Amino acid sequence: MSLPEPRSEVVERARRGDPQAFGEIVRIYERMVYNFAFRMSFNREDAIDMTQEVFLRLFRNFGKFEPSRGFGAWFMRLAVNVCINERRGRTRRSSLVQADSAECESRPAATAEIGKDRILRAVADLNPSYRAVVMLRYIEDLSYGEVGRILGLPEGTVKNRLFRAREVLRARLEKVGVDG
């Protein structure tokens, strides 16, 4: 999977405040941003707030976008930064999986559920910048290069960060007796 990229003429019109063009950009990215926000916050209401904040920031900061750069990576960097900063500002992590795994659409079978809940809990306890790498790689299925473009990091740093995040997860899961 790769980052969706709207036509440059649509981006330009949206940048000038054309509501239709902005609507098209909303339609292209809203699901991606909402999914990412949900996986960063583990909470539907927070995800709604974060997504709204991302698009408001887009509207306010559209003037800073340089058309010579790819819009998708620029916009997703803005989205990721908003989600990471919002996440750092909130302190609801403690009750996350109990409260919010119930919101997930598909629920795993009972035996596997305990293991998955523990994995999710471990992911939720990751530092937000590590979690962002994990989510972009796993859920959006982006390449190291694309994750790097979004986060403004070299590919090698992305690989390292992802590896460290996975090692942290494995160590935590081994501690609680889950095969991670």
Place this chain on the structure above:
Amino acid sequence: MRSACGRGSDAQEYFDGAMDAEKSREFRLHLEGCPGCRARIEGYGAIGAALSDLNPGPVPAVLHERLMGIVPVAAPRRVRIWAAAALLAASSVLFWLMFMPFSAGTGMPNPGDGGLLSPVRELNRIGGMVGENVESVASSVRDFAEVDLDIGAAVPLEGGTLAAVFAAMVAATAFVNAAAYRRYRAAARGPAAGGMTERRTT
């Protein structure tokens, strides 16, 4: 289980499909004899499976509405700001016309000049001229169309009328700004007037 082979980073690249074909083939052979790397790759798979269960479903309708409402509300706001600025400028000109003393003949403000005209009287004079022009145009139309138009005498603009126009412009400016700000705040909160109460979707 930790792999002691030191190829953890390769295991990650292999799992992520970021290895070229040849290296991939070589690593598969390594995997057959390395339980540590196999465990690591299984672990990566388990994390992915758990995360894929974390599915928030489709974008809630209330969120979609809010997002689609960001620009249609915000863009007219920009137009309204320009309209408000134009009204304000026009109001200022009127204010200046009403309260600055005019020098007779030149029409330029000249405080301290003994031959000043009352600004209101000067405006009445201008208004009278405009009225005369209107009457002249009406007369031409009447002659051309041979119809009996009753425009009446020239209606000079009076100081009181101008003051009323000025007050109306200031009020319109304030109203336009207040309406734009209200709409902007509502858009920031949500599409409904009490957007903050619409957050819960389940």
